[in-house]
Structures are given as structure tokens and as C-alpha cells.
Amino acid sequence: MEFIQTTDLSTGEEIQLCYKSYGKGRPVVLIHGWPSSKEMLEYQIEDLVNNNLRVVKYDRRGFGKSSKPWGLYNYDAFAEDLDAVMTQLDLQDAVLVGFSMGGGEVARYLSRFGSSRVTKVVLISTVLPFMLKTENNQDGVDSEVFQQILEAINEDRIAFLDNFGKQFFGVNLINHPVSNSYLPYFTNLASIASPNATKQAAMAFANTDFRMDIESINVETLIIHGDADKIVPIEASSARTSELLPNSQYLVYEGAPHGLFYTHRDRLNQDLLDFILGSETLQTSYLNKDNSTFIV
Numbered sequence: 001m002e003f004i005q006t007t008d009l010s011t012g013e014e015i016q017l018c019y020k021s022y023g024k025g026r027p028v029v030l031i032h033g034w035p036s037s038k039e040m041l042e043y044q045i046e047d048l049v050n051n052n053l054r055v056v057k058y059d060r061r062g063f064g065k066s067s068k069p070w071g072l073y074n075y076d077a078f079a080e081d082l083d084a085v086m087t088q089l090d091l092q093d094a095v096l097v098g099f100s101m102g103g104g105e106v107a108r109y110l111s112r113f114g115s116s117r118v119t120k121v122v123l124i125s126t127v128l129p130f131m132l133k134t135e136n137n138q139d140g141v142d143s144e145v146f147q148q149i150l151e152a153i154n155e156d157r158i159a160f161l162d163n164f165g166k167q168f169f170g171v172n173l174i175n176h177p178v179s180n181s182y183l184p185y186f187t188n189l190a191s192i193a194s195p196n197a198t199k200q201a202a203m204a205f206a207n208t209d210f211r212m213d214i215e216s217i218n219v220e221t222l223i224i225h226g227d228a229d230k231i232v233p234i235e236a237s238s239a240r241t242s243e244l245l246p247n248s249q250y251l252v253y254e255g256a257p258h259g260l261f262y263t264h265r266d267r268l269n270q271d272l273l274d275f276i277l278g279s280e281t282l283q284t285s286y287l288n289k290d291n292s293t294f295i296v
Helices: 038-049 075-088 102-113 143-168 182-191 195-207 238-244 265-277
Strands: 002-007 014-022 026-031 053-058 094-099 118-124 220-226 249-253 285-287 293-295
Touching: 002 075, 014 038, 014 075, 026 038, 026 075, 026 102, 026 265, 038 053, 038 094, 038 182, 038 265, 053 075, 075 102, 094 102, 102 118, 118 265, 143 182, 143 195, 220 238, 220 265, 249 265
Parallel strands: 026 053, 026 094, 094 118, 118 220, 220 249
Antiparallel strands: 002 014, 014 053, 285 293
């Protein structure tokens, strides 16, 4: 295993971030979602590496094989960890790919550390711009939803993760887009995380307002979201982010759940390659502001 050494600025405790690097070429940094680890994005690696790209993925602090301190799990800390990855590996001309809560790392990193090392950004099923419903964020999600998540984790974390995985991939009585073997594997990846980190990270992505951070995204951006996402509803997230980033490309995957990196991996991988490599033949539906679609 390979590790990036950094420090928890709130406690001074040394942090080890477990990472893997594959291939050579322009770096593509994959930032995983909650409550899993870097292993969740395994189906993207081969297509990227086979197209002369270098893939770097790492475990967020508290998750996977990274250190699991008791300190703070907020987006300033997560952004500092991403900066440690970028600087210690000396990544240049990089593409940041943030999935779900990983989109928050991207926005906060660019807000705090700038875009000198980054030339493109991909936001997949992300929690941007602000998940929590408040007086000035009426399109957000009710606080009771997040409170129920905490209560379920405290009651039986593994049972919560098992049920969460089904929602994550859109599994129900008539739709089963993942194998019976994959679901327990996904639960196992999430179970490795620190319970404390799992809860604190959930509160971080629920309560963090990224609307100001989004103003710092000044590089070419691709936004992808499934319109059947029951974990991060598209209306409260990417639909609004696309309005805040009017020059971004916005792809809506019809019928796709939150975990589209698995259920729609062929389409996702091709869209990633087209965007990163600058293809002029992106054969995918885009969403206009009036919710009509067009093909380019």
C-alpha cells in the first residue's frame, strides 16, 4: 500500500491517506463518495488507463485504509487532504472527478487552493450546492432526513449500510441493476470506515453550503446526475449547480440511480473520456434550461 502523509490541523495528529496510482499521462483524480472507499470506482480505471491517462484514487480520512482519527471531519480538512495528494504527487494539468460527497472536496479545494494544478472538473451525482433545507435554501432536503440517518447508524450501522446500498443502486421489487454478490461487497467496503467518520462526514455533506465555493470553479466542468437518484435528488443538487455554472456541460442520465458509476458505467466511462480527451463527438443528451434535451 502507498500513503500520503499529512496532518490533522485541528489536533496535530499525523494522517496517512491510502492511495493508488495507475497508468501514465494526464492525471485523473477519483474522489469517492460516502460511505465507501476508493475501491468503489474500480470500473472506471481500466478505460481511463487504456486511453493514456494516469488514474489516482485515494481513501478519504476515516474511510478505507486511510487513518481514522477522532478529529474533525469537515470539508476544510477534506480539502487539505486533497491538497496533500495534489502537492506530494506533484499532479499538474489534472482532472478532478468528485462523486457524491466528493464533489464537495472539489469545490472547497478550488476555493481554498486555486486551480493552478487543475484544468477540468467532473461532478457526478454530487451534493453540491447545498443539501440542507433552510430559510434561504428552500430546495434543500429536510433536516429530519439526516437525523434519521444518524439514528439508523447508531442503532445498527451494518443494517443501515445494507439498506442504504439498495437505495444507492435503485434496487426494488421490479428493478435489480446490481448482482446479489455486489451488494454485500458494497456494504463491506462501507463497513470498514470508522463509525465516527461515517456520522461526521454525513453531517458535513448535509450542512455545508458550497454556493460560495462554486464561484471558485473557473475551469471546464462536466456535471452528471441520474434523474432516478433517491440518495441525492437531482432537483436539490445538480440541477441547481448547473444554473450556478452556466458554462458547464450538464448530462442527465434517464432512469439512473445514485450509483450510476456501476449501473451506467459504460456510458459514464465514455462521457468521461470524451470530456477529458476533448472529443467533439459527445453522443449524449444534454439538458437545456427549459428541461428539453438536445443531442450533439
